[in-house]
Amino acid sequence: DVKVTQSSRYLVKRTGEKVFLECVQDMDHENMFWYRQDPGLGLRLIYFSYDVKMKEKGDIPEGYSVSREKKERFSLILESASTNQTSMYLCASSLGGGGETQYFGPGTRLLVL
């Protein structure tokens, strides 16, 4: 079974703080993704990575950055957290090559005060 883990289930941060969300997958997947889920909007792609040290912007990259130093780990960074970044953050991975199912972690619910 594919396992995608996220470092925190719940986080509370203050406006202006730098926030790190970590994601690890154990299936040697090429692709990793960060989404945020908001009511009525579904899942929106923030960033994805198709290889170590490679990254591509998704639909809503503003205010975020990512890091992929190792194949199994993909980090999402909120450089200066704002209240509009309060959301559920979901990490996913897929094997790569197209037409592949994405496997999701349990999510991190972030509250920015």
Place this chain on the structure above:
Amino acid sequence: DQQVKQNSPSLSVQEGRISILNCDYTNSMFDYFLWYKKYPAEGPTFLISISSIKDKNEDGRFTVFLNKSAKHLSLHIVPSQPGDSAVYFCAASAIYNNNDMRFGAGTRLTVKP
């Protein structure tokens, strides 16, 4: 620009009856479609998929139907069980570009005993 739309935010059915969840898409380049199921405080889990070369795919109680001309797909659950109560997300991608998977806003299904 929501390329994948789930117009019903919620659906309630009686246990044992059929649940039909609908999804429409606008991008004719999409050729791979998935349904994910999400319980509260968990990440989405893959349920069933269909590629555009088929119009039906069945897995136990779950069947997905694809109508390419109408750019419409649906998920049928027969018979519905209380444990099926969850949020269901429709997703679509182009096989050549799996990194660009688009999700609908989700439909919350409640199956009443």
